[in-house]
Amino acid sequence: xxxEGKQRIWMDYQKEIAEDHFFYVRSCVRQNFFPGSxxxxxxxxxxxxxxxxxxxxxxxxxxxxxxxxxxxxxETAMTMVAxxxxxxxxxxxxxxxxxxxxxxxxxxxxxxxxxxxxxTEEKTREFLLRATGREFKKPNNVSHxxxxxxxxRKEIRDKGKYKLVNQHTGQPLRVVEHIGxxxxxxxxxxxxxxxxxPYVLIGMIEDWGGEVIDYPERRHCCGFGFRxxxxxxxxxxxxxxxxxxxxxxxxxxxxxxxTNCPGCPMFLDRWQYAISEMEGKTYGENGHGIPVLTxxxxxxxxxxxxxxxxxxxxxxxPVEPLLDKIGIPYDPEMKFKGADGQDLGKPESPSxxxxxxxxx
Amino acid sequence: MKxxxxxxSEDRQIxxxxxxxxxxxxxxxxxxxxxxxxxxGSCTATCSAGHFTDLxxxxxxxxxxxxELQHLKKEIMKCMLCGKCQLVCPRGVxxxxxxxLIHSALEKSGx
Amino acid sequence: xSKTAIIIGGGAAGMETASQLARLGIEVDLIEKQSxxxxxxxxxxxxxxxxxxxxxxxxYLELGMNDGxxxxxxxxxxxxxxxxxxxxxxxxxxxxxxxxxxxxxxGYEVFDARKKEEYGYGxxxxxxxxxxxxxxFRNNKQKNLFEGIQSxxxxxxxxxxxxxxxxxxxxxxxxxxxxxxxxxxxxxxLMPDAEIFCFYMDLRMFDRHFEEMYYxxxxxxxxxxxxxxxxxxxxNPDHTLLVKLEDTLTGLPLKMKIDLLILLVGFVPSxxxxxxxxxxxxxxxxxxxxxxxxxxxxxxxxxxxGVFLAGTVKGPAGIANTxxxxxxxxxxxxxxxx
Numbered sequence: 001x002x003x004e005g006k007q008r009i010w011m012d013y014q015k016e017i018a019e020d021h022f023f024y025v026r027s028c029v030r031q032n033f034f035p036g037s038x039x040x041x042x043x044x045x046x047x048x049x050x051x052x053x054x055x056x057x058x059x060x061x062x063x064x065x066x067x068x069x070x071x072x073x074x075e076t077a078m079t080m081v082a083x084x085x086x087x088x089x090x091x092x093x094x095x096x097x098x099x100x101x102x103x104x105x106x107x108x109x110x111x112x113x114x115x116x117x118x119x120t121e122e123k124t125r126e127f128l129l130r131a132t133g134r135e136f137k138k139p140n141n142v143s144h145x146x147x148x149x150x151x152x153r154k155e156i157r158d159k160g161k162y163k164l165v166n167q168h169t170g171q172p173l174r175v176v177e178h179i180g181x182x183x184x185x186x187x188x189x190x191x192x193x194x195x196x197x198p199y200v201l202i203g204m205i206e207d208w209g210g211e212v213i214d215y216p217e218r219r220h221c222c223g224f225g226f227r228x229x230x231x232x233x234x235x236x237x238x239x240x241x242x243x244x245x246x247x248x249x250x251x252x253x254x255x256x257x258x259t260n261c262p263g264c265p266m267f268l269d270r271w272q273y274a275i276s277e278m279e280g281k282t283y284g285e286n287g288h289g290i291p292v293l294t295x296x297x298x299x300x301x302x303x304x305x306x307x308x309x310x311x312x313x314x315x316x317x318p319v320e321p322l323l324d325k326i327g328i329p330y331d332p333e334m335k336f337k338g339a340d341g342q343d344l345g346k347p348e349s350p351s352x353x354x355x356x357x358x359x360x
Numbered sequence: 361m362k363x364x365x366x367x368x369s370e371d372r373q374i375x376x377x378x379x380x381x382x383x384x385x386x387x388x389x390x391x392x393x394x395x396x397x398x399x400x401g402s403c404t405a406t407c408s409a410g411h412f413t414d415l416x417x418x419x420x421x422x423x424x425x426x427x428e429l430q431h432l433k434k435e436i437m438k439c440m441l442c443g444k445c446q447l448v449c450p451r452g453v454x455x456x457x458x459x460x461l462i463h464s465a466l467e468k469s470g471x
Numbered sequence: 472x473s474k475t476a477i478i479i480g481g482g483a484a485g486m487e488t489a490s491q492l493a494r495l496g497i498e499v500d501l502i503e504k505q506s507x508x509x510x511x512x513x514x515x516x517x518x519x520x521x522x523x524x525x526x527x528x529x530x531y532l533e534l535g536m537n538d539g540x541x542x543x544x545x546x547x548x549x550x551x552x553x554x555x556x557x558x559x560x561x562x563x564x565x566x567x568x569x570x571x572x573x574x575x576x577x578g579y580e581v582f583d584a585r586k587k588e589e590y591g592y593g594x595x596x597x598x599x600x601x602x603x604x605x606x607x608f609r610n611n612k613q614k615n616l617f618e619g620i621q622s623x624x625x626x627x628x629x630x631x632x633x634x635x636x637x638x639x640x641x642x643x644x645x646x647x648x649x650x651x652x653x654x655x656x657x658x659x660x661l662m663p664d665a666e667i668f669c670f671y672m673d674l675r676m677f678d679r680h681f682e683e684m685y686y687x688x689x690x691x692x693x694x695x696x697x698x699x700x701x702x703x704x705x706x707n708p709d710h711t712l713l714v715k716l717e718d719t720l721t722g723l724p725l726k727m728k729i730d731l732l733i734l735l736v737g738f739v740p741s742x743x744x745x746x747x748x749x750x751x752x753x754x755x756x757x758x759x760x761x762x763x764x765x766x767x768x769x770x771x772x773x774x775x776x777g778v779f780l781a782g783t784v785k786g787p788a789g790i791a792n793t794x795x796x797x798x799x800x801x802x803x804x805x806x807x808x809x
Contacts, residue, residue, distance in 0.1 A: 001594060001595055001596065001706055001710070002593065002594055002595075002596075005585075005588075005591075005593040005594030005595075006594055008585075008588075008593075009588050196588060196589070214705070214706060215705070216705035216706075216707070216713045216715075216726075218705070232364075232365045232366060233365060233366055234366070235364075235365075235366040236366040236367045236368060236369050237369055239366070239368050240368050240369040240370075240371070243368055244371060251707075251708050252708055274364060275368070277361065277362040277364075278361055278362060278363070278364070278367075278368060279361065279368065280361065351362075372723055372724070373723065373724040373725060373726055374718060374721070374723050374724065374725040374726070375726060375727075376725060376726065376727035376728075377727055377728050392690070395689045395690060395693060396686065396689050396690055398674075398685075398689075398696070399698060399720045418720070419720070419721055419722070422718075422720045422721050423721050425695070426718065426721065426725070428721070428723075451686075
């Protein structure tokens, strides 16, 4: 493959990412699945990059989940988004950054709608004023948190202690990158690299020493959606989408998967367990599965943070094989201990997806 | 194996490379006129059985060319060998022979 | 002083118009920006429908290049001025040419397949265009087409850059379908154990002997035709291609491994055609090809007296039709100059 050909594609889609003074809004559910991620993002921005990033504790969901499940009508979603913007305005910020990719998609969609249909913006201002008494200004810049990590990837690399290189073979790690659908499939111009060759994660991987895998189902959705996932009986469709991706990436022998959405890593991580229990099939080496990381977790690892501070113990697919490849030290004994060292108990061992250390 | 209340859907995409096309080769070598089909659908339009059963002769013989044999036996049973399809085919495909060959191939492969 | 004509473009249309006008005793200047005459004909190996050697047609066209024609090779035009019924052409090298009639025969270019990035041209190995395949046949008759390629499965993709809103071209380029079928037969001749697939939306076998060629491709050569437009091509670990399409005749999505993918690229009006049209104020259709004065009765003149059109400036056309069209243009020019 001629990589320059791919790189030509991503050059068409560039966008402005704010540099400092961010107003941060969190994800509804991400802290359940990946508890360390948002905390790590704030830590990196504040301690490593000395950026000003602020979040208002009374900010709410953007209602993306509800909107995409047809439970929340669009007018309500627009008003909730407007309230978030009002909080940002009141705090004196202009740069908006979201933790969740669906949020990012919704904020982009709402801003586009207001742009093309100004009467909806007027109506929303009216609704917000009547409901809460608040007023808002539209943000100057809306970036996703992964855009910001992308923008400062070189600084992170320079401060970093580890590279995405297999210390035993000296080869770059083979990384599968997976973009949330709401990042650039809805509005290709709002994503770095567009929808065809989204560059935001590739940039991180390449600058941190890894190698990106191009496989046929690369652009395939992981199956999260919202509608199909909420009802248990429908999840067959969701798990089949992820399985199709796994089957396609398997021959390329990936070392890890990197994602930038709350739902995708949850799916790609947990479905490996579900597939192993339902069909007995595991991916990756030695039945350990393919580790799935969020971009904050990967940035944290590159910077040398303690893996258990990043929340990696909660991952279904064990991350230890990856840590050993990179050469990141960790204490297996501390994996399931609390912050004060108290024993939190251990999860049940899956039937086929092996724990890395059986006796821990 | 555990069940979590849902099943993994089967991928319905035709995986051309994974399919067994031995039957295809067998049929094509004995009845080469099948290669002339251009997918016009005249055969299916006139098919006696096709109006009241799910027999779509154009579709199933195309599936045979791809090596997709899953529902072949059940569907092909509906053909009464009336020969109207062959009468109407603009390219002169010997459809009745094709159907007899499919039966023969199915028997041979124990399907 | 006898009246003269200038023909811009030395491809098949330009050459035939020039030779016919010269036969009628009219002084002709033929301007060509490249160093040789013939245009795209120089790239083709064998022409449909009978797969005869294109060099025979080139030779016929060359025969007409006699003393009555002043050839200006490697010449580009900077400006054209009209004064009354006279044309003044300012050439790039500083010279000027004058005439009483102008024939625009600047032809077409093929669609740039890199714009269909999902097909992997310029990205994956072993994705080539139909033009590159023709050039291979023309220049490498003895070489193995599949040198360096493991097994022998070839895919031919129809409608690349044509009938495609995303590519900016809604029109059909007319001749790609027959080119694809012709090339499928030629590859099979070269590699009898190759498996060849044509991925099409429609098969436009509109002219004499074209449908029979399709029949022959199926019956004699075993070429397989799958009705479905490629959504994308990806790369397998072994650098072969994986193509995805819907097999519309069975109604199921399909994926298959391909060793060599050939893109049938369509016609686009050449930048030179568009530049001259802008200079002269010639009318363009929605498809950006030039418009003649009347679609049925006056297909060689334009709304501007003295400016005539020949060949593929008006839209996709094959060699045979181009030569006939050029003769028609010559007749119109001669009548005008009397």
